[in-house]
Amino acid sequence: MSAAPAAMAQEELAPDAQFATPKPRIKNAVAVFSGIDKITGRITSFDVYIDETVQFGALRVTPRVCLTAAEGEAEKTDAFVQVDEITLDRKIQRIFSGWMFADSPGLNAVEHPVYDVWLKSCKTDSDVPAPAG
Secondary structure, three states: OOHHHHHHHHHHHOOOHHHOOOOOOEEOOEEEEEEEEOOOOEEEEEEEEOOOOEEEOOEEEEEEEEEEOOOOOOOOEEEEEEEEEEOOOOOEEEEEEEEEEOOOOOOOOEEOOOEEEEEEEEEOOOOOOOOOO
């Protein structure tokens, strides 16, 4: 076997520029959520620092990571979020633990009988004071 066919096979298997390794995602300090109280119809936007918990009605929202695309990449914002419900008998019950996607808010939003919560965006800082510590 000659070396020419082997060289051609290697060229055909060489990675194409369109399959270049994507740039690393950016970890942000703050996740921005919207929530609706279905009883009043009021929609609220609120910032939550990563690994901190904010209460929205009977729900406790805790983002664990909030990622955005690197500069020059297609926009993509998602967060890993845990949501607990404080029940009427004062117990805490996990009702959601998973990824939320800002570009598809209906895909993995938290749907509760009284409250819905969805991810809007991520950002590096907030007007809300950072937690102590």
